[in-house]
Amino acid sequence: MGSFIDALTTKELRDGVCGSTLDPEWSLGKNPHGGYMMALLTKAALTATERSHPLAVSAHFLRSPEVGDVELHTETVKRGRLYTTAHARMVQNDKVCIEATVTAGEISDAAHEWEAREQPPITPLDECADHRTPAENLLGHIDVRLDPGSTAFLRGQTAGDEVRGWMRLTDGTDFDPLSLIIAVDLLPPTVFGLGHGGWCPTVELTYQLRGLPAPGPIAAYTRCDALSADGWFNEDAVVYDSRGRLVAQSRQLALSGNALKAR
Numbered sequence: 001m002g003s004f005i006d007a008l009t010t011k012e013l014r015d016g017v018c019g020s021t022l023d024p025e026w027s028l029g030k031n032p033h034g035g036y037m038m039a040l041l042t043k044a045a046l047t048a049t050e051r052s053h054p055l056a057v058s059a060h061f062l063r064s065p066e067v068g069d070v071e072l073h074t075e076t077v078k079r080g081r082l083y084t085t086a087h088a089r090m091v092q093n094d095k096v097c098i099e100a101t102v103t104a105g106e107i108s109d110a111a112h113e114w115e116a117r118e119q120p121p122i123t124p125l126d127e128c129a130d131h132r133t134p135a136e137n138l139l140g141h142i143d144v145r146l147d148p149g150s151t152a153f154l155r156g157q158t159a160g161d162e163v164r165g166w167m168r169l170t171d172g173t174d175f176d177p178l179s180l181i182i183a184v185d186l187l188p189p190t191v192f193g194l195g196h197g198g199w200c201p202t203v204e205l206t207y208q209l210r211g212l213p214a215p216g217p218i219a220a221y222t223r224c225d226a227l228s229a230d231g232w233f234n235e236d237a238v239v240y241d242s243r244g245r246l247v248a249q250s251r252q253l254a255l256s257g258n259a260l261k262a263r
Contacts, residue, residue, distance in 0.1 A: 003171050004141065004179050007036065008043050010072060017073050018044055024067045027137045031064055034202045035185035036138065039178045041088045041100050044072035049084040051104035053177050058206045059100040065092040107177075109212045112246065119244040122219050123147045125166045143168045144186060153192040161194060162223040163187045174215045175241075181207050183220055184237040184250035190224040191233050191256045198257020200233075205252035216242030231259020 007023040026036040042054045071091040078085040083105035090098040128145035146154075147164035165187050169175065175183060184207055189200040219240045227233040232255060239248040 003173065004169065005173075008040050008178065010040075010044055010047070013071065016048070016075060017071055018047070019069060019071055020044075021069050022065060022067045025137060025141065027067060028139075029137065030067070031199075032067060033138050033182065033185070034061060034205065035182035037065070037090060037098055038100065038185075038205065038207070039181040041072055041090050041098055042102055042181060043178055045074050045086045045088040045100070045102035046104050048074035048088075049076055049079070049086050049102075049104045051084050051106065053105060053107045053212075054102055054181070054207070054209055055083060055105045055107060056103040056206070056208050057100055057181065058204070059098055060204050061098055061202050063095060063097050064201070065090065065097040068092070070097070107209060107212060112211065115246060119219065119240040119246075120164075120221055120238075122164050122166070122221070123149055125217055128166060138182075138186075141170055142182070142186065143170050146187070150193070153188070161190050161225075162221065163190055163193065164219070164221050166217050166219055168217045175213045175218050177209050177212065180209065180213065180218075180239060180248040183218060183239050184248055185252070187220055187222050187237070189254065189256075190222050190235050191227055194224070194227055196227070196231075196256040196258045198260065200254050200257050201260075203253045203255060205250060207248065207250045209248055211241070211245055211247040213239075213241040213247045214243045214245070218242070218247070227256065231256040 007026045010018040010020045012018045022032045038059045042057050073089045075087045086102050088100045089096050145166045150164045222235050222237045224233050235252050237250045241247045
């Protein structure tokens with residue numbers, strides 16, 4: 001199987017535009033994974049801005065592209081001393097699929113001066129082996145082990161509004177600022193624990209890099225604050241590295257699968 005670095009390969013086509021191919025191995029079923037596409041678009045923006053790290057990325061998912069060739073359009077809109085802001089678009093067959101604003105800069109590996117709370121409790125990784133998700137497509141690249149305390153929905157029971165789990169890249173490499181974008185969008189949707197199922201498309205996702213992850217597995221936590229009567233819900237994620245340090249967080253707006261079926 002190809003690596004994450006291979007899946008982010010791009011080639012300059014003309015000024016402000018590069019090409020890439022959406023890799024079927026980084027998909028869930030037939031759909032390229034949203035976090036993977038967002039990471040690919042972010043990489044193009046980092047290249048255009050000549051910056052190292054995605055400090056913040058806000059992406060709007062307009063339509064789902066197919067596996068295959070895409071164009072990545074970038075435009076730098078502000079270049080400052082501490083950060084640079086760029087607009088980025090993923091285009092397939094002359095249609096914009098994803099629009100993003102990327103704030104790029106550099107972040108140090110120094111410890112946080114202050115954190116509101118320590119890493120929340122989670123079952124140790126070696127006790128989560130029986131709750132590994134099926135290894136197919138994208139999940140063949142990432143070993144995801146769900147905390148059994150948040151997986152009652154797998155047994156047809158109501159589990160609540162939070163999902164927890166561990167992640168490791170199966171090729172032996174460690175998570176970095178780009179692959180963390182996949183991590184914040186990889187656990188099963190929180191609304192599964194509220195009795196909803198099916199594909200839950202992301203409409204908007206904002207990602208923030210809070211630290212450079214240390215080598216080793218990462219722990220991710222997602223929660224939902226509200227599920228509206230017509231199916232809209234938020235999903236907030238936080239990710240901690242092997243040192244127990246906050247390294248990424250996100251918030252997304254999504255639509256439940258039950259709502260889609262009803263329309």
